[in-house]
Amino acid sequence: xxxxxxxPPTALPAAGVRAASIDIYAPQWRxxxxxxxxxxxxxxxxxxxxxxxxxxSFHKADTFSSGNFVGFGNYIxxxxxxxxxxxxxxxxxxxxxxxxxxxxxxLFLALCLNRRTRTAAVLRTLFFSSSVLSVTIVTLIWRIxxxxxxxxxxxxxxxxxxxxxxxxxxxxLAMIGIAIATVWWCxxxxxxxxxSALQQIPQDIYEAAALDNANRWQTLRSITLxxxxxxxxxxxxxxxxxxxQLFGQAWLMTRGGPNNLTKPIVLYIYDTAFxxxxxxxxxxxxEVLFILxxxxxxxxxxxxxxxxxxx
Amino acid sequence: xRAPAISIKGRAFGDRVLLALVILLSLVMVAPxxxxxxxxxxxxxxxMANPNSxxxxxxxxxxxxxxxxxxxxxxxxxxxxxxSGGLTLGTxxxxxxxxxxxxxxxFPGRNVLFVIxxxxxxxxxxxxxxxxxxIFSMLNFHNTYHGLILPGLxxxxxxxxxxxxxxxxxxxxxxxxxxxxxxRFRTFWKVLLPLTVPAQATLGIFTFLxxxxxxxxxxxxxxxxxxxxxxxxxxxxxxxFAQSEGIGFLMAQAVFAGAPILIVYLFFQKxxxxxxxxxxxx
Numbered sequence: 083x084x085x086x087x088x089x090p091p092t093a094l095p096a097a098g099v100r101a102a103s104i105d106i107y108a109p110q111w112r113x114x115x116x117x118x119x120x121x122x123x124x125x126x127x128x129x130x131x132x133x134x135x136x137x138x139s140f141h142k143a144d145t146f147s148s149g150n151f152v153g154f155g156n157y158i159x160x161x162x163x164x165x166x167x168x169x170x171x172x173x174x175x176x177x178x179x180x181x182x183x184x185x186x187x188x189l190f191l192a193l194c195l196n197r198r199t200r201t202a203a204v205l206r207t208l209f210f211s212s213s214v215l216s217v218t219i220v221t222l223i224w225r226i227x228x229x230x231x232x233x234x235x236x237x238x239x240x241x242x243x244x245x246x247x248x249x250x251x252x253x254x255l256a257m258i259g260i261a262i263a264t265v266w267w268c269x270x271x272x273x274x275x276x277x278s279a280l281q282q283i284p285q286d287i288y289e290a291a292a293l294d295n296a297n298r299w300q301t302l303r304s305i306t307l308x309x310x311x312x313x314x315x316x317x318x319x320x321x322x323x324x325x326x327q328l329f330g331q332a333w334l335m336t337r338g339g340p341n342n343l344t345k346p347i348v349l350y351i352y353d354t355a356f357x358x359x360x361x362x363x364x365x366x367x368x369e370v371l372f373i374l375x376x377x378x379x380x381x382x383x384x385x386x387x388x389x390x391x392x393x
Numbered sequence: 394x395r396a397p398a399i400s401i402k403g404r405a406f407g408d409r410v411l412l413a414l415v416i417l418l419s420l421v422m423v424a425p426x427x428x429x430x431x432x433x434x435x436x437x438x439x440x441m442a443n444p445n446s447x448x449x450x451x452x453x454x455x456x457x458x459x460x461x462x463x464x465x466x467x468x469x470x471x472x473x474x475x476x477s478g479g480l481t482l483g484t485x486x487x488x489x490x491x492x493x494x495x496x497x498x499x500f501p502g503r504n505v506l507f508v509i510x511x512x513x514x515x516x517x518x519x520x521x522x523x524x525x526x527x528i529f530s531m532l533n534f535h536n537t538y539h540g541l542i543l544p545g546l547x548x549x550x551x552x553x554x555x556x557x558x559x560x561x562x563x564x565x566x567x568x569x570x571x572x573x574x575x576x577r578f579r580t581f582w583k584v585l586l587p588l589t590v591p592a593q594a595t596l597g598i599f600t601f602l603x604x605x606x607x608x609x610x611x612x613x614x615x616x617x618x619x620x621x622x623x624x625x626x627x628x629x630x631x632x633x634f635a636q637s638e639g640i641g642f643l644m645a646q647a648v649f650a651g652a653p654i655l656i657v658y659l660f661f662q663k664x665x666x667x668x669x670x671x672x673x674x675x
Contacts, residue, residue, distance in 0.1 A: 109499040113577070116494030117506065120487040120552055127525065127547035128513055134524035143527075187418070194415045201412070208419055209411060214665065216606035218627040219651045222643065224426045226432065232444040232640060234428040234640075240444070268421065274670045282642045296409055327517060330608045334628055348519050348609070355523045356613055365523040372520035379515035 132208040138365035149362075156366035166367060168342050170351040172257065176328050176346060179261040180268070181321045187265065188272025188317065189375030193306070195273070196280045206277070217267070217330030224263035225335055226251065250336060256344045260331050267331075268324070273318045279313035280306070310387065326375055347371045427529055433457070433644035437553050440640060456645035460546035466646065468619055469626035475538055476611075476622055480545040484600045487546060487595055492555025492589075493581045497567060507556070513549035518609065526613055538621045544610055545603075552665055558592040559585065599668035603623060605654065 085120055139156055142149045160166050195202045212220065227234040228249040239246040249259030283306065291301050329348035332338055338353075340346030345353075347367065355364025432440065434452040460466060494500075495507050525544060526535075534540035562585060570580040611622045621629065627650055631643065658665055 109501050109503070111500060113494060113498035113500040116498060116577075117491045119498075119509075120546075121506065121537060122515060123487065123543070123546040124510065124549065127544055128521060128549075129509075130574055131521035131524035131528060132516060134528065135521055136526055138527070154643035191415065191418070194411045205415060205419055207423055207659070209661075211655060211671065212422060212667060214602060214606075215651055216609050216624045216654075217629075218624045218631075222627070222631060223429050223649045225642065226429055226640070227425045232426060232432070235446075237444050266425070269422075271669060276667055278670065298498070323517075325493070327519060329519075334631065343430050349656060351519060351522065352609075356526070358606075359522055361527060368519050368521075372517065375517045376515055377635055378530050383515075 115202040135365045135368060138362055139369050140178070141362050143365075144359050144360040152362065156351065156363045157370075159363060160370070165345070166350055167344050169347050170370075171343045172342075172344060173326060173328065173346045176257060176261060176264075177322055177325045179258065180264050180325050181318055183261070183265050184268055184272050184321050185314065185317050187269060188315070189276050189310075191273045192267070192276030192280055193302070196277055206273070209273055212267050213270035215267070218334065220263060220267045221331055221334035224259070224266070251340065253340045253343050255281050256336050257341060260328075260335055260344055263335065264325070264331055268321070272321065273314060275317050275320070276310065282311045306378065315385050319378055319385060323375055323378045323382065326371070345373075346387055398529050401456040413564050423660045429644045429647055432641055433648050437639070437641050456641040457649065459642055460645045460649050464619070465626060466623070466649065469623040470650075471623050472538075472615075472620060473543075473605055473623040475674070476541045477601045479538065479542045480604045481601045483542065483546050483599050485597055486546070488551030488555045488587060489589065489593070489597060490581075491552045492557075492559050493585060495552065495556045496559030497564075497585075498577070510549045510552055513547070514553065520545075522609070529614065535614050537615045541611055541620075541622065545600070545607075551600065554592060554596055554671070555589065558589050562588055568621065594664050595671060598664050599672050602654075602665065602668075 140151060140153060142152050142155070191205075193316050195209075226232075230236055230245075230246070230248065233246065235249070236246040248257055249255050249262070287305055288301065291305055296304075325350055328346040329352065332344050332346050332349050333352070336344045338349050346369065351364050351367045351371065354360050354367060428447070431447040433456050435447060436451075436455065438455055439446050491510075494508075495503065500650070502647075529535055529540055534543070565581050566584055566588075570584045575583065606624060607622070608624045608628070611625045611626070613665075615621050615625060618626075619630070627646060630646065
């Protein structure tokens with residue numbers, strides 16, 4: 083190695099440089115070695131299970147054997163299963179409860195905390211901090227807030243001589259309770275995404291607006307909001323994808339009850355595949371979820387694409 | 394110049410109203426946590442008699458002593474460290490190699506393969522869960538460390554991130570190295586990899602945090618108590634939640650499990666925020 087480096091640079095003719103650069107960028111099979119390890123795991127643990135799952139969804143299967151081909155039998159059973167239909171509705175309801183709330187509160191916080199003061203920095207840290215906790219801790223915290231008698235909520239209501247709403251056990255409130263815990267858990271990400279969008283708005287537009295005597299509302303409506311419109315769409319889609327995958331909060335806070343009213347699709351899959359061991363039907367349910375999430379992911383791709391195209 | 398000055402004055406008042414609102418929201422963020430910490434410091438008998446007793450002494454560390462002494466919490470923390478650490482290390486190695494390959498090298502089918510890897514970003518864990526579980530059953534991978542680590546190695550995000558990062562490094566650097574007769578791997582290892590440390594940190598923190606907090610796969614794969622990760626183990630002790638005897642103890646466990654990750658967050662805040670928001674936007 084050393085003696086090679088010792089050869090004076092003049093010993094390399096210009097032609098040698100060209101040859102080397104052609105050599106660098108020509109397609110070569112041996113270059114594949116660098117991507118091969120990842121592609122191995124990607125294929126074995128993602129692509130194979132993906133297609134295996136599709137195949138399973140057309141079979142009646144349990145843990146160790148993949149039984150008979152049943153065609154669309156699992157899907158037909160699925161769409162005749164009231165619990166499944168309920169879980170699809172529950173998931174949409176949950177997304178409807180959480181996503182607009184997360185987007186609007188996240189935007190509000192970002193607008194308020196987009197400044198260089200120490201207070202703003204501390205509050206930003208605070209609002210993001212819940213995002214690093216695991217679902218187990220978050221649900222533990224919120225169950226103790228909602229629990230009757232010793233709960234924070236019932237203690238606060240108790241000071242005013244009132245009874246706290248039963249966010250876990252009341253059928254009409256249970257999903258709202260889960261949504262509250264989820265918003266508390268997830269608010270950091272939308273806030274941060276909005277903050278980074280706000281910081282990209284050129285400051286001189288605001289200075290020009292101030293010179294034109296624009297008030298706060300006018301500035302917000304005609305400068306800030308139009309500049310972050312795309313981020314808003316992005317935040318909504320990212321959150322739809324995330325919240326569609328609701329599982330831990332529902333499983334740990336209510337077990338899907340009362341009366342399956344808080345059972346989301348993923349919990350239905352978990353129940354069907356891993357507690358009743360009806361793997362074929364569980365696989366069919368997960369394909370339905372996959373299609374729903376894929377549609378949202380497509381929308382995200384289109385939004386980020388058009389952003390890149392415009393820039 | 395006078396007009397802007399007036400509007401800035403108006404701003405100061407509005408700012409205070411908004412700040413008050415934000416501080417109110419921040420109370421909603423903090424109060425539940427303080428409540429949990431308060432409960433963790435109380436005797437159960439006293440709590441049951443009067444919930445308001447949280448606000449005054451006597452406080453006790455008994456629940457923490459019990460957490461450390463009697464529960465399997467240390468086994469679960471150990472498992473979580475092995476699984477999260479293993480997955481992070483594996484992801485960094487695979488993603489760096491593949492990122493360099495996709496960004497810098499040419500091989501037949503490269504572009505098609507990269508599109509397929511990108512497609513992996515859109516596949517949610519739940520879509521492959523059932524089949525993965527069946528494959529792992531056949532291979533006897535359940536209740537093992539590799540059974541918990543392997544699924545995460547198939548995530549495309551790291552490859553995507555590293556490819557972008559390698560692409561941003563000037564090509565002249567590799568060309569100079571190649572002229573020095575360094576091999577492909579040497580160029581990667583000695584010249585380019587040291588430049589990707591910020592991306593490694595982002596990806597590493599994101600992967601570690603995700604693995605540490607993962608719940609669904611460990612719940613399905615680790616069914617033996619001594620193979621639980623911290624999230625699954627903690628969740629398993631919550632089942633007898635309504636019973637009166639355990640609340641202070643459960644809360645002590647929650648604080649015990651949550652505090653370290655919050656402290657780490659305070660130190661690595663900038664990286665964590667970048668990692669998480671970067672992963673969301675992709």
